[in-house]
Structure formats: structure tokens, C-alpha cells
Amino acid sequence: MKQFKRYTVTSALPYTNGPVHIGHLAGAYLPADIFVRYLRSKGREVVFICGSDEHGVPITIKAKAEGVTPQQVVDKYHKIIGDSFRDFGISFDIYHRTSSQTHHETSADFFKKLYDKGEFIVEESEQYFDEKAHQFLADRYITGTCPECGYDKAYGDQCESCGSTLNATELINPKSTLSGEPPVLKSTKHWYLPLDKYQPKLEKYILEDHQNWKTNVFGQCKSWLSQGLQPRAVTRDLEWGVPVPVEGAEGKVLYVWFDAPIGYISATKELFKSKEAGYPAAKKEEYYLNVREPQSGAANWEEHWKSEDTKLVHFIGKDNIVFHCLIFPAMLMADGTYTLADDVPANEFLNLENNKISTSRNWAVWLNDYLVDFKDKQDVLRYVLCSTFPETKDNDFTWKDYQARNNNELVAIFGNFINRVAVLTHKYYEGVVPALGTLTDFDKEVIEELKSYPAKIGASIEAYRFREAMQEFMNLARLGNKYLADTEPWKLIKTDEERVKTIMNIGLQIAANLSVLAEPFIPFSAKKLADMLNLAETAWDKTGDINLLPEGDQIAEAALLFEKVEDSVIEQQLQKLEASKAANEAASKTVTPAKENITFDEFSKMDIRVGTILAAEKVAKTKKLLKLTIDTGIDQRTVVSGIAEYFEPENIIGQQVSILVNLAPREIKGIESQGMILMAEDADGKLCFAAPTAAVKNGSEIR
Known part of the structure; x- marks a missing residue:
């Protein structure tokens, strides 16, 4: 296997039309952070x-909905997302933005170079145009009825009901979301990247040279290639974006799929420009430049993108595979000066409480909210997500599992071992690391096992098997607990003090190793443990050593690394999820359109009275039906009503209602129903009585 001099690691650029949630973290950001932290610890x-x-x-849709400019939208969410990543410990060297001047220049130059080389083809096609809004419509600005399932709010690129991929021209009764008017087809010119031209190179790049890629990545690429790649538009008619830098392209911008991956290159450029300028304070704040020096000896940004000595790794979710494995490589091939990704370890999707995470339905755990609700518990979420990464198939996050992993693993295994070692060291030796004496065969076995863990954990991380790596890390903590349980120093202290010194020394060395090995996964707790042990900064390659803590060193007082999560905390999060989902559904529920007009004579035929x-x-x-006896003021009659899901029979006796008394009788479940009571349906689907607000005489007419 080739040894690389340096690494360029990227995480998929998140859209700044909302915060990030745990699904994003599990797909592209936390795996990458673990990998990078490990690389740094290896030097x-x-x-x-x-x-x-x-x-x-x-x-632009978000801006229109909020009544602000696109720039205001991206400024708002860039800060929310950037702050969340920083506070969660995602250790980017730079968190750039594609609205920056550096990115616009980089993207425009990239396009212009391919344009000058004749890499694009130009085609005219008919696209939907809103004559009232005077603009061409992007796919998401068109809605209509899905031709596959009949859903009447499908978008021009996808039906969110059945999941079908669509073309806008396939929609039935299309309408513009800008004006509400039916769009018309109008001719427009665009530039296309001929992906079919690069198919042979892509087949060699993937099918021959990278058969070691994850099964989901390799399989999806193979499927796309087997269908045959087609030219893909790199421009579109839109005002917001990178302007197309050629004549005849006025009013057009680069398609976001084209300019977004160039964002990795422009961000690297910005990082090195900032480094050369001494990291100006304004840039450090806007681009979340890490306070430490980036761990790269490269002379310039190009060494990270145009050198065969650099390993490029893209961390993404599975919905980005085609862009990072086929389209972006084709762009780089067209340029001809860039190296291609050595690996693209895409994860599958993370679900939430057995349901697909949905931003539109607000069914998500948002990172910025979590950091408020669970202050100083970043590592608990990092640990739980790593333990449930959807590495080979979709996986599920549940709050009950969050609680169980915290209480039964972080607290009861890792935290318990560290606490026992620290407390006993202070109890027996006032916090001073005791000498390592004569080793028993059992001691030697434990030490040999300790030595094996750094290599096992490292191998799993380098193979992108982060769940496996985390399990091995926790197995080392289990080894520490077992060692103390088997040697029982709290009993031996009464009869063999010298033996206890050796036991406690080995226990402390295991704790020190855990501190270093924990850093990629749970960095906040690793730092807290290192401070507790007064452990000097130690590289990964030093771990496995039984002498990380020298004899005579002083450790600090014991402190709990983790706390139990109580049932009430979990119940609160579950209620919060359901409440936000219900509120979102109620807010998005549309009012039923008015029915056709009727004449006054038709209305006057209805005899509506107050009854009790x-x-x-x-x-x-039946589940829905109640049999009611109602005093209409005219008579007492029986009415069958479908309100049983909302009202208990005993609670509505005495309730006044509005009743249509001249409705023809109808038999329902063998009961003759002699009228209909009037109900109002709330936004959330619940029913309430359409009745007088004050008591009135039965038989009073409602007009």
C-alpha cells in the first residue's frame, strides 16, 4: 500500500439554509474529525x-420565505453552523464559505480554464419560465402533481411523497412557486460538462484502481457507470451564485453542484493565504480558523491538491456519492492538473426514533439545540453517534440508547475505571504514582494486551471502521476494570503493600493510555483525564507503553468524567421531538378550499338547531362512533357521530351542540341516525364542538 507524505481531508459542505443535525454529524463530520484527530496524534x-x-x-427559497436577502440567510446560518461545529469539537483547520471572494475567483477561474480548453458543450433547451416573475424557474421553484403517485405538491426534481426523481416537464399541472401561475416553456442556452467523454477514465479510476472502496460507494458508482454517463449542465438561470465568466452568459450562474466541490480547493487556498498573512483576526473569526497551526509542512495549497504524495479523502453521506466519485473527478480530469481522491468513505443514513430524519417535518435533533440542552456533554453525543455510525447500512438513533450508552458504558465502564484508579491512588499514596515492582504472569499478560490496543484501534480507524475502533477503545477500559477486580488492591493493601504499588502503577498506565487513545473520539473527556493525570502531551505512537506516567509523578484529585442521564431528561427530549413535529405539521396544514357557491334558497333549506x-x-x-341521545327542543332523537376518538361518552353529557335536524335519516351500524351534529376540525386534526358560547334554549335556530 502506498505511503503518502500528507493528507487532505474534506467533509461535505453543508447547505446554509438551516442548522446541522445528528444525521449530518454521523454522515460526514464526526467520522472525518475522528480520522483527522488520529492522523494528527500520529504526527x-x-x-x-x-x-x-x-x-x-x-x-433563495429560504430567503423568500423569510423575507430577507440570500446573503442574510447564509450569514445567519454560516455562523450557527460554524459555532456548532466549533463547540462540538469538530476540528476543521478552516470552515470557509462559498460566498467569499476567494471562492468566486477560484470557481470562475476553474470554469474559464475548461471553457478555454473547449471542454464544454453548449446546448439550447426549453425550460420553464415564469412570465409574471420574469425569470426562468429552477426545479424547486416548480410544483405540481407527481406522475408516479399523484401527490399534488411534488417538486420539479423530486416527489417527496414517493421519492421518485423527476424532470419539471413531467409534472402534471405545474405551477410557479413565485407567482402561482402556470409556467411556460422558453428556450435558453447552457454549458454542459460531457461526462460521457470521461467515462473510460472514470471506469479505470474506480472499477480498476479503487475496488477497495466501501461496498456502498463502489456499488453505486458501478451502477451509474453501467447506465452510461450523460452531459450535465454546469450553468443555470439564477441570480444568486458565481456569475458565469464568459460573454453571452449574462444572468447565469455556475450550477451549485459544479461550484460547491471547488469550495474544498478555495478553502485550502484561503487557509494558506491566511497562514502567510499571520492569521488576521477577522478571517480567523469568519472562517473559524483553528487557533493552532495546521499540521502541514506544505509550502502552498497546491501541494495538497496537485501532488501524488498527498492522499485526498472525502467524507460524505451516501446522497453525495455521485458528485464526489464521478462528477468532481471528471471536473478535475478535465482540468488535468489535480490529483484525485484516494478514498470516499461515505456513510449511509441515520434515522431518528425509527423514523427518517426530516428537516421539513422538524423530525431531527439539531446540533445547536443539543449544545444548549446538554451543556458540556459533547462527548456523550460523539460517543453515541460513533457507536451507531451507519457505516454499512442505515442505522437508528434513539434517546433511550443514548441514555443506556452513557449510563452503562461511559459511566459504568470507562468513568468507573478512571475514578477507581484516581481515588485509590490518592487514598494510598496521596496522588503520587507508585513504583512498578515485581511483575506476575497475570501482570505481564495485561501489559501485553495493553500494548496491542493502539495498533488495533489505529488499524480500524485507518480502515474507516470507527464503530469497531470505539469498541476496542472501550474494551481497553474493560481490561482496566477487570484487572482491578481480579487483583483486588483494596483487600491486598492490608497484607501486601508492595504488590498494591505494582497493581496501581499498571492501573494508572492503562488510564494514561486511555487518555491518549480517547482523544480522536471524545476529546473533551480526553483532555479532562490528561489534566487529572498531569499527563504530558503524548503522541499515539508512544501509547502501549507501560511508562507513560513516570514513578513519582503527582496526579490531581479524582473528578467524574461522566454523569448519569436520568429518565426525566430523556422523556423531555422525546416530548420535545413530538411537540416540534406536531407544531410543524399543524403550521404546514393547508386550509381546505371553499366549495362551490350555493344559493340563499339552498342554504335556507337547512334547519340547524341548538340541542343538548x-x-x-x-x-x-367501532373505534370512532358514539350513539348520542339529543334533546333538540323539538323532540329527543338518536344521532350516530364519529367523535369517539376525541371524547369520552361520560364527559359530553350536558354538552350543547349544533344539530342539523332535517337531514334524512340514515342507518349506521344498525342504528338509525336522525341528524348530524356540527364539529370544527382543528389544524392538528382534533375535533371540537361548533356550539353556542353561552347556554341557550334547546330548539333555538342557528341562522
């Missing part, structure tokens, strides 16, 4: 690149 040269993807239709419910009972073998 490898590496830069960790990311930034906000600030162009594209979702941004005298008796109520459930109709046997």
Missing part, C-alpha cells in the same frame, strides 16, 4: 477542510 501532515455551501435554490346531549355511549365494534 501526520494533514489539513481538514470544510465550509458553508451558500449557493443554490434552497438558499342527554346520553352517550360507544357503538360496539
Whole structure:
């Protein structure tokens, strides 16, 4: 296997039309951070690149919905996302943004070079145009009825009901979301990247040279290639984005799929420009430049993108595989000066409480909210997500699992071992590391096992098997607990003090190793443990050593690394999820359109009276029906009503109602129903009585 001099690691640029949630973290950001932290601890040269993807239709839609400019939208969410990543410990060397001047220049230059080389083809096609808004419509600005399932709110690129990929021209009864008017087809010119031209090179790059890629990545690429690649537009008619830098392209911008991956390159450029300028304070704040020096000895940004000595790794979710494995490489091939990604370890999707995470339904755990609700518990979420990464298939995050992993693993295994070692060291030796004496065969076995863990954990990380790496880390903590349980120093202290010194020394060395090995996964706790042990900064390659803590060193007082999460905390999060989901559904529920007009004579035929419910009972073998006896002021009559899901029979006796008394009788479940009571349906689907607000005489007419 080739040994690389340096690494360039990227995480997919998140859209700045909202915060990031745990699904994003599990897909592209936390795995990359673990990998990079591990590389740094090994002393490898590496830069960790990311930034906000600030162009594209979702941004303009968000701006329109909020009544602000696209720039205001991206400024707002760039800060929310950047702050969240920083506070969660995602250690980017730079968190750039695609609205920056550096990115616009880099993207425009990239396009212009391919344009000058004749790499693009130009085609005219008919696209939907809104004559009232005077603009061409991007796919997301068009809605209509899905031709596959009949859903009447499908977008021009996808039906969110059945998941079908669509073309806008396939929609039935399309409408512009800008004006509400039906769009018309109008001719427009665009530049296309002929992906079919690069198919042979892509097949060699992937199918021959990278058969070691994860099964989901390799399989998806193979499927796309087997269908045959087609030219893809790199420009679109839109005002927000990177202007196309050629004549005849006025009013057009680079398609976001084209300019977004160039964001990795522009961010690296910005990082080195900032480094040369001494990291100006304004840039450090805007681009979340890490306070430490990037761990790269490269002379310039090009060494990270145009050198065969550099390993490029893209961390993404599976929905970005085609862009990072086929389209971006084709762009780089067209340029001809860039190296291609050595690996693209894409994860599958993370679900939430057995349901697909949905931003539109607000079914998500948002990172910025978590950091408020669980202050100083970043590592608990990092640990739980790593333990449930959807590495080979979709996986599920549940709050009950969060609680169990915290209480049963972080607290009961890792935290318990560290606490026992620190407390006993202070109890027996006033916090001074005791001498390592004569070793028993059992001691030697434990030490040999300790030595094996750094290599096992490192091998799993380098193979992108982070769940496996985390399990091995926790197995080392289990080894520490077992060692103390088997040797029982709290009993031996009464009869063999010298033996206890050796036991406690080995226990402390295991704790010190855990501190170093924990850093990629749970860096906040690793730092807290290192401070507790007064452990000097130690590289990964030094771990496995039984002498990380020299004899005579002083450790600090014991402190709990983790606390139990109580049932009430979990219940609160579950209620919060359901409440936000319900509120979102209620807010998004549309009012039923008015029915066709009727004449006054038709209305006057309805005889609606005030009545009082005298008796109520459930109709046997039904869930929705109640049998009501109602005093209408005219008579007492029976009405069967479908309100059983919302009202208990005993609670509505005496309730006044509005009843249509001249409705023709109808038999329902063997009961003759002699009228209909009027109900109002709330936004969340619940029913309430459409009745007088004050008591009135039964039989009073409602007009």
C-alpha cells in the first residue's frame, strides 16, 4: 500500500439554509474529525477542510420565505453552523464559505480554464419560465402533481411523497412557486460538462484502481457507470451564485453542484493565504480558523491538491456519492492538473426514533439545540453517534440508547475505571504514582494486551471502521476494570503493600493510555483525564507503553468524567421531538378550499338547531362512533357521530351542540341516525364542538 507524505481531508459542505443535525454529524463530520484527530496524534501532515455551501435554490427559497436577502440567510446560518461545529469539537483547520471572494475567483477561474480548453458543450433547451416573475424557474421553484403517485405538491426534481426523481416537464399541472401561475416553456442556452467523454477514465479510476472502496460507494458508482454517463449542465438561470465568466452568459450562474466541490480547493487556498498573512483576526473569526497551526509542512495549497504524495479523502453521506466519485473527478480530469481522491468513505443514513430524519417535518435533533440542552456533554453525543455510525447500512438513533450508552458504558465502564484508579491512588499514596515492582504472569499478560490496543484501534480507524475502533477503545477500559477486580488492591493493601504499588502503577498506565487513545473520539473527556493525570502531551505512537506516567509523578484529585442521564431528561427530549413535529405539521396544514357557491334558497333549506346531549355511549365494534341521545327542543332523537376518538361518552353529557335536524335519516351500524351534529376540525386534526358560547334554549335556530 502506498505511503503518502500528507493528507487532505474534506467533509461535505453543508447547505446554509438551516442548522446541522445528528444525521449530518454521523454522515460526514464526526467520522472525518475522528480520522483527522488520529492522523494528527500520529504526527501526520494533514489539513481538514470544510465550509458553508451558500449557493443554490434552497438558499433563495429560504430567503423568500423569510423575507430577507440570500446573503442574510447564509450569514445567519454560516455562523450557527460554524459555532456548532466549533463547540462540538469538530476540528476543521478552516470552515470557509462559498460566498467569499476567494471562492468566486477560484470557481470562475476553474470554469474559464475548461471553457478555454473547449471542454464544454453548449446546448439550447426549453425550460420553464415564469412570465409574471420574469425569470426562468429552477426545479424547486416548480410544483405540481407527481406522475408516479399523484401527490399534488411534488417538486420539479423530486416527489417527496414517493421519492421518485423527476424532470419539471413531467409534472402534471405545474405551477410557479413565485407567482402561482402556470409556467411556460422558453428556450435558453447552457454549458454542459460531457461526462460521457470521461467515462473510460472514470471506469479505470474506480472499477480498476479503487475496488477497495466501501461496498456502498463502489456499488453505486458501478451502477451509474453501467447506465452510461450523460452531459450535465454546469450553468443555470439564477441570480444568486458565481456569475458565469464568459460573454453571452449574462444572468447565469455556475450550477451549485459544479461550484460547491471547488469550495474544498478555495478553502485550502484561503487557509494558506491566511497562514502567510499571520492569521488576521477577522478571517480567523469568519472562517473559524483553528487557533493552532495546521499540521502541514506544505509550502502552498497546491501541494495538497496537485501532488501524488498527498492522499485526498472525502467524507460524505451516501446522497453525495455521485458528485464526489464521478462528477468532481471528471471536473478535475478535465482540468488535468489535480490529483484525485484516494478514498470516499461515505456513510449511509441515520434515522431518528425509527423514523427518517426530516428537516421539513422538524423530525431531527439539531446540533445547536443539543449544545444548549446538554451543556458540556459533547462527548456523550460523539460517543453515541460513533457507536451507531451507519457505516454499512442505515442505522437508528434513539434517546433511550443514548441514555443506556452513557449510563452503562461511559459511566459504568470507562468513568468507573478512571475514578477507581484516581481515588485509590490518592487514598494510598496521596496522588503520587507508585513504583512498578515485581511483575506476575497475570501482570505481564495485561501489559501485553495493553500494548496491542493502539495498533488495533489505529488499524480500524485507518480502515474507516470507527464503530469497531470505539469498541476496542472501550474494551481497553474493560481490561482496566477487570484487572482491578481480579487483583483486588483494596483487600491486598492490608497484607501486601508492595504488590498494591505494582497493581496501581499498571492501573494508572492503562488510564494514561486511555487518555491518549480517547482523544480522536471524545476529546473533551480526553483532555479532562490528561489534566487529572498531569499527563504530558503524548503522541499515539508512544501509547502501549507501560511508562507513560513516570514513578513519582503527582496526579490531581479524582473528578467524574461522566454523569448519569436520568429518565426525566430523556422523556423531555422525546416530548420535545413530538411537540416540534406536531407544531410543524399543524403550521404546514393547508386550509381546505371553499366549495362551490350555493344559493340563499339552498342554504335556507337547512334547519340547524341548538340541542343538548342527554346520553352517550360507544357503538360496539367501532373505534370512532358514539350513539348520542339529543334533546333538540323539538323532540329527543338518536344521532350516530364519529367523535369517539376525541371524547369520552361520560364527559359530553350536558354538552350543547349544533344539530342539523332535517337531514334524512340514515342507518349506521344498525342504528338509525336522525341528524348530524356540527364539529370544527382543528389544524392538528382534533375535533371540537361548533356550539353556542353561552347556554341557550334547546330548539333555538342557528341562522
